[in-house]
Amino acid sequence: MIFGENDYSNHLIVTNLQDKKINKIQSFNKEDWSSAYKNVEKELTKVPLTISKGENIKDLNGTLLRNGPGILERGGQWVHHPFDGDGMITSIKFENGQPFLTNRFVKTKGYLEEEKINKFIYRGVFGTQKNGGILKNALDLKFKNIANTHVVKLGNEVLALWEAAGPHALDPESLDTIGLTTLKGVLKPNEAFSAHPKIDLNSNASSELLVTFGVQTGPKSTIRLMEFNNAGENAGELLIDRKDTFNGFAFLHDFAITPNWAIFLQNAIDFNPLPFLMGQKGAAQCLKSNPNKKAKFFIIPRESGLFKGQPPLVIDAPEGFVFHHVNAYEKDSEIILDSIFYDDFPSVGPDENFRDIDFNKYPEGKLKRSTIDLKKKTSALETISKQCCEFAVVNPRNLGLTATFSWMASTSQKLGNGPLQAIKKINLISKEEIYWSAGPSGFVSEPIMIPSEISSKEDEGFLFILLWNGERRGSDLVILDAKDLKELAVYELPISIPHGLHGSWVN
Numbered sequence: 001m002i003f004g005e006n007d008y009s010n011h012l013i014v015t016n017l018q019d020k021k022i023n024k025i026q027s028f029n030k031e032d033w034s035s036a037y038k039n040v041e042k043e044l045t046k047v048p049l050t051i052s053k054g055e056n057i058k059d060l061n062g063t064l065l066r067n068g069p070g071i072l073e074r075g076g077q078w079v080h081h082p083f084d085g086d087g088m089i090t091s092i093k094f095e096n097g098q099p100f101l102t103n104r105f106v107k108t109k110g111y112l113e114e115e116k117i118n119k120f121i122y123r124g125v126f127g128t129q130k131n132g133g134i135l136k137n138a139l140d141l142k143f144k145n146i147a148n149t150h151v152v153k154l155g156n157e158v159l160a161l162w163e164a165a166g167p168h169a170l171d172p173e174s175l176d177t178i179g180l181t182t183l184k185g186v187l188k189p190n191e192a193f194s195a196h197p198k199i200d201l202n203s204n205a206s207s208e209l210l211v212t213f214g215v216q217t218g219p220k221s222t223i224r225l226m227e228f229n230n231a232g233e234n235a236g237e238l239l240i241d242r243k244d245t246f247n248g249f250a251f252l253h254d255f256a257i258t259p260n261w262a263i264f265l266q267n268a269i270d271f272n273p274l275p276f277l278m279g280q281k282g283a284a285q286c287l288k289s290n291p292n293k294k295a296k297f298f299i300i301p302r303e304s305g306l307f308k309g310q311p312p313l314v315i316d317a318p319e320g321f322v323f324h325h326v327n328a329y330e331k332d333s334e335i336i337l338d339s340i341f342y343d344d345f346p347s348v349g350p351d352e353n354f355r356d357i358d359f360n361k362y363p364e365g366k367l368k369r370s371t372i373d374l375k376k377k378t379s380a381l382e383t384i385s386k387q388c389c390e391f392a393v394v395n396p397r398n399l400g401l402t403a404t405f406s407w408m409a410s411t412s413q414k415l416g417n418g419p420l421q422a423i424k425k426i427n428l429i430s431k432e433e434i435y436w437s438a439g440p441s442g443f444v445s446e447p448i449m450i451p452s453e454i455s456s457k458e459d460e461g462f463l464f465i466l467l468w469n470g471e472r473r474g475s476d477l478v479i480l481d482a483k484d485l486k487e488l489a490v491y492e493l494p495i496s497i498p499h500g501l502h503g504s505w506v507n
């Protein structure tokens with residue numbers, strides 16, 4: 001079907017949260033949603049994309065990079081959770097507005113071994129088991145670095161990231177895998193390296209930084225905070241390296257930064273490794289909320305900031321579970337931190353099929369604001385929006401500073417859980433919201449916000465969204481105007497990309 005016939009006539013723009021029109025969007029068809037989950041069939045090189053709707057963005061130059069699971073089934077066996085799928089990188093390079101697509105699987109050691117025999121031979125963190133039952137899986141603690149979570153450029157290399165192990169370096173043009181990298185000796189071989197680096201334009205250092213971390217966890221958890229030069233000839237050089245050890249097991253997927261602080265939220269969960277050791281569950285399925293435990297903020301002074309050399313602060317955090325933070329900023333002696341909170345840790349149980357889950361059984365993510373008082377060592381939580389959402393961003397120029405606007409993927413309906421079908425822009429001060437919806441048969445991903453090069457206004461720029469078009473069972477790239485969420489351009493992609501994870505924009 002050509003795009004014109006599909007035409008997204010169901011897209012609604014609602015300009016006020018109080019407006020009930022957003023509720024009128026039809027509920028989704030689960031097969032439209034689950035049809036995205038299939039193996040990516042081919043690797044393409046610099047294929048020009050044809051516009052289906054709108055116009056090319058004149059003078060746009062740069063590359064959109066996206067990562068996500070690209071292999072979900074081998075020899076008839078499905079992964080237990082899409083997060084266990086091998087990473088596949090898509091790059092869409094814009095040359096004066098004309099996009100070209102290249103895609104490659106990350107050729108990790110495990111991918112190459114399994115590709116040869118078309119069979120899963122590693123257990124997955126999120127519950128994928130080797131064939132042969134519990135006996136075959138018990139005491140097998142080897143894992144596959146699946147490089148499927150995020151993709152960023154650091155120095156001359158593109159890095160495919162997966163938080164439990166080291167980054168894979170890729171050639172920035174061809175996306176061919178160079179191999180596991182230690183970043184010129186910064187990391188030990190295969191050392192944990194977070195999949196949520198922050199590009200910091202607002203630090204006290206003189207140049208752009210890439211700030212990231214690695215965690216070694218156990219009865220105590222050590223956070224290694226690293227700050228790399230991210231501009232000019234010395235891009236990729238490690239400038240700052242600091243380690244802090246905290247009591248207890250820590251599950252830290254993401255963090256937030258301000259010019260002076262790195263902020264981590266240790267969720268109130270326990271890790272019971274026994275079912276993993278016994279071959280019954282994946283490691284992530286052994287995480288469980290502990291209602292008797294307090295979540296903690298670990299607030300680490302940045303060595304590029306005013307409080308360098310000082311010890312970290314540990315402050316009780318609100319209840320709930322967080323994968324992703326949106327942004328943080330400093331206000332006198334407070335840190336204001338926006339995050340997506342779940343009532344509990346969402347996990348796909350051993351007997352559930354991820355392609356047929358009942359969304360109502362899982363907690364939904366809600367945008368909430370923590371106010372952390374560094375003097376009194378207290379924190380308070382308020383809900384910004386009750387609508388289910390994920391993958392929220394601010395203008396990258398505002399990262400670490402006050403931001404008025406945030407853009408995110410949200411459900412079409414206002415309350416309850418469901419697949420992410422809309423892009424929402426919220427004014428974090430007035431709470432006014434506008435939407436662009438791909439419903440009823442379209443499903444969105446993390447919006448990547450690219451600020452305008454000719455305007456410094458916070459909400460001027462573009463949003464890039466990879467969309468699963470359930471009607472034609474294929475992927476589209478949609479470009480929206482960040483200010484009013486008007487559709488500017490839509491491209492039908494020549495590959496089908498499963499619902500993915502994170503990405504970045506490289507100028």
Ligand SMILES: [Fe+2]
Pocket residue numbers: 196253254323324502
């Ligand atoms: Fe993430």
